[in-house]
Amino acid sequence: MKLEADVLFEQAVETLIHDIHAQYGYDFSGYARASVYRRIKRFLGNKNLASVEELRKSLFQDPYFFENFLQEITVNVTEMFRDPTFFLALREKVLPILSTYPFIKIWDAGCSTGEELFSLAILLKEEGLLERTKIYATDINQKVLKQAKEGIFNLANMASYTSAYYAAGGKTEFSSYYTSSYGSAKFDASLVKNAVFYPHNLATDSSFNEFHLILCRNVLIYFNRELQERVFNLFDESLVSLGYLGLGKKETLAMSQIHNSYTCLDKSNRIYRKATR
Amino acid sequence: MKKETKVIVIGGSWGGIKASQEILKQLPASYGIPIVMVLHRLRNFDGNLQIVFEKRVALQVIEVEEKEKLQAGYVYVAPSNYHVLLEKDQTFSLDVSELENYSRPAIDVTFTSAAEAFGSNTIGIVLSGASKDGSAGLKEIAARGGTVIVQDPREAEVDTMPLAAIASVPGCQIMNSECIQAFLLSLHDH
Numbered sequence: 001m002k003l004e005a006d007v008l009f010e011q012a013v014e015t016l017i018h019d020i021h022a023q024y025g026y027d028f029s030g031y032a033r034a035s036v037y038r039r040i041k042r043f044l045g046n047k048n049l050a051s052v053e054e055l056r057k058s059l060f061q062d063p064y065f066f067e068n069f070l071q072e073i074t075v076n077v078t079e080m081f082r083d084p085t086f087f088l089a090l091r092e093k094v095l096p097i098l099s100t101y102p103f104i105k106i107w108d109a110g111c112s113t114g115e116e117l118f119s120l121a122i123l124l125k126e127e128g129l130l131e132r133t134k135i136y137a138t139d140i141n142q143k144v145l146k147q148a149k150e151g152i153f154n155l156a157n158m159a160s161y162t163s164a165y166y167a168a169g170g171k172t173e174f175s176s177y178y179t180s181s182y183g184s185a186k187f188d189a190s191l192v193k194n195a196v197f198y199p200h201n202l203a204t205d206s207s208f209n210e211f212h213l214i215l216c217r218n219v220l221i222y223f224n225r226e227l228q229e230r231v232f233n234l235f236d237e238s239l240v241s242l243g244y245l246g247l248g249k250k251e252t253l254a255m256s257q258i259h260n261s262y263t264c265l266d267k268s269n270r271i272y273r274k275a276t277r
Numbered sequence: 278m279k280k281e282t283k284v285i286v287i288g289g290s291w292g293g294i295k296a297s298q299e300i301l302k303q304l305p306a307s308y309g310i311p312i313v314m315v316l317h318r319l320r321n322f323d324g325n326l327q328i329v330f331e332k333r334v335a336l337q338v339i340e341v342e343e344k345e346k347l348q349a350g351y352v353y354v355a356p357s358n359y360h361v362l363l364e365k366d367q368t369f370s371l372d373v374s375e376l377e378n379y380s381r382p383a384i385d386v387t388f389t390s391a392a393e394a395f396g397s398n399t400i401g402i403v404l405s406g407a408s409k410d411g412s413a414g415l416k417e418i419a420a421r422g423g424t425v426i427v428q429d430p431r432e433a434e435v436d437t438m439p440l441a442a443i444a445s446v447p448g449c450q451i452m453n454s455e456c457i458q459a460f461l462l463s464l465h466d467h
Contacts, residue, residue, distance in 0.1 A: 032370040034362035177463040
C-alpha cells in the first residue's frame with residue numbers, strides 16, 4: 001500500500017523544482033529527495049500552507065518569500081569547530097605545508113552563516129598565516145553570506161564552542177576572539193578582513209579561481225551522486241597540484257571518478273590531497 | 278514478479294542498546310532483511326557502537342555512510358550528529374539539519390522517510406527510552422500499512438518511549454524482546 005497523498009506530493013515537488021529552475025535559476029534537481037521532501041513539509045508547516053500548490057503560488061508572486069524559502073530549504077545548521085579533530089588535523093597536517101607558500105588561497109564552499117569560516121580564520125591566525133591568506137567564502141544563499149560577514153553568533157553556544165576550540169588545539173582564551181552583548185557574541189572583524197564573500201551555486205556555477213585548500217563540509221550529503229560528481233570535478237579544476245580538500249565526517253571521495261588522482265591524507269577526518277599531474 | 282524489498286527500522290534511547298542486542302542476538306548472518314537502527318547517544322560522542330554489538334550479534338553492524346545501498350545481512354547504525362533518511366532507490370541520505378525531539382539522529386526522521394520510501398514493506402520497532410521520539414514516525418509507518426511493533430513497556434528499562442508510541446499508534450503490536458526476535462526470525466523463514 002502506498003498513500004496516494006505521497007505520490008501527489010512527490011509529483012508536485014518535482015514540478016515545483018522544475019519551475020523554480022525556470023523562474024529563479026536555482027536548480028534543485030540533483031538534490032537527494034528524502035531530505036528535500038522533509039524540508040518542504042517542514043516549511044509548509046511553519047508557514048501554515050496546506051499544499052505544495054499553495055506554496056508554489058506564494059513563491060512565484062513574491063521574490064522575498066522565495067528568498068526565505070531558499071534559506072529554509074537549504075540546510076543552514078552549522079557550528080564552530082564542528083568535529084574538532086578535523087580542525088586539529090588541519091592545524092597539524094595541512095597548515096604547516098600551506099605555510100611554505102608565500103600566499104595562500106582557500107575556498108570555503110557552502111560557508112552558510114560563517115561559523116566554519118571564523119573557526120578557520122582563528123586557526124590561521126594562531127598559526128601565523130592569516131595575514132597572507134585570502135579566504136573565498138561562498139554560498140548559494142545571499143542572506144547567509146551577509147550573516148557570515150558579520151560574525152555574530154548566539155552567545156548560548158559559546159560554552160560548547162569553547163570546548164570544541166580547545167579540542168581543536170586552541171592556543172589562547174577563546175573568549176578573546178569575541179565581545180559579548182545582548183545574548184550575542186560578535187567575533188573580531190579583523191579575522192575576516194582578508195575574506196571575500198560571493199554567491200556561488202555548486203549545482204550550476206563554474207570554477208572561478210585556483211586554491212590551495214577547499215573546505216566543503218556537510219554540503220555534498222544533500223546532493224545525489226551525479227551532482228556530487230559535478231562538484232568533485234569543479235573542485236578538481238579549482239585545486240592547485242598538491243592542494244587539499246576537506247569534506248564532512250561522513251562524506252567521501254572514494255566513490256568519485258577523481259579519487260585516483262587524490263591521496264587520502266587523513267581518513268577519519270576526510271582530508272584529501274591532490275596528486276601532481 | 279520481483280519480491281519487494283523490506284526494511285526493518287529500530288529506534289531506541291535509554292535502554293535501547295541493551296534491548297536491541299536482545300532482539301538481534303539470534304538473527305543469522307544471512308538474515309534476509311536490512312536493518313537500520315537509530316539509537317540516541319551523546320552528541321559528538323564518536324565511540325563506535327559497532328564494538329558494543331560485534332560480540333553479541335552475528336550480523337554485520339556498520340555505521341551508515343551516505344549514498345550507501347541497503348543490503349541484507351547488515352545492521353546500519355545512525356552516526357552521531359546526523360539524521361539518517363532512506364531514499365526510494367534504497368540508498369541512505371544523511372542530513373545535519375535541526376535537532377528533532379531534541380535529538381540528531383532522530384528516530385522520527387528515519388521512520389518517516391522509511392515509510393515514504395518503502396510503504397507497507399516497512400517494519401518499525403520502538404524500544405526503551407526516555408523520550409517521545411519515534412512515535413510520530415511510527416504513525417507514518419502505520420498509515421502506509423507497514424508493521425508497527427513496540428517493546429512491552431513493562432519490560433523496557435524506561436517506558437516513556439514505548440508508552441508514547443502506543444498512545445500514538447493504538448493498533449501497534451506490543452511485544453517483549455523475545456517475541457520481537459521470534460517475529461523477526463519468522464520473517465526470515467518466508
